[in-house]
Amino acid sequence: xxxxxxxxxxxxxxxxxxxxxxxxxxxxxxxxxxxxxxxxxxxxxxxxxxxxxxxxxxxxxxxxxxxxxxxxxxxxxxxxxxxxxxxxxxxxxxxxxxxxxxxxxxxxxxxxxxxxxxxxxxxxxxxxxxxxxxxxxxxxxxxx
Numbered sequence: 797x798x799x800x801x802x803x804x805x806x807x808x809x810x811x812x813x814x815x816x817x818x819x820x821x822x823x824x825x826x827x828x829x830x831x832x833x834x835x836x837x838x839x840x841x842x843x844x845x846x847x848x849x850x851x852x853x854x855x856x857x858x859x860x861x862x863x864x865x866x867x868x869x870x871x872x873x874x875x876x877x878x879x880x881x882x883x884x885x886x887x888x889x890x891x892x893x894x895x896x897x898x899x900x901x902x903x904x905x906x907x908x909x910x911x912x913x914x915x916x917x918x919x920x921x922x923x924x925x926x927x928x929x930x931x932x933x934x935x936x937x938x939x940x
Contacts, residue, residue: 803879807839808832810857811864824864838863840875
């Protein structure tokens with residue numbers, strides 16, 4: 797299976813940051829026979845073998861580091877799995893305010909649409925009722 801770009805980018809970003817701050821890992825990360833796609837497939841394979849459905853970030857990142865550290869991990873087969881990457885997003889006060897305004901505008905638009913539809917329905921019923929009524933003949937309708 798091809799991993800999602802978000803998953804791959806998350807792992808790669810962690811590994812690059814780790815390589816910048818850890819000289820020993822930097823040497824492992826630079827190995828020419830290792831690559832991020834195979835690393836991600838290794839992680840997915842390890843997750844499948846475990847039978848567990850959820851892992852902490854540290855556990856997943858630990859598997860990635862292990863892949864690069866160990867020379868005997870080779871020819872990793874693509875895993876058939878679905879990956880969900882959870883990240884908590886912290887909104888600023890400005891983002892919260894904008895989201896609240898957008899939600900209020902959306903709610904207001906829906907309520908206005910409901911009112912307009914109800915009014916149209918009422919007018920349609922009134923017009924239908926008037927159309928069904930017989931028109932009383934006028935004095936001018938009678939000819940001699």
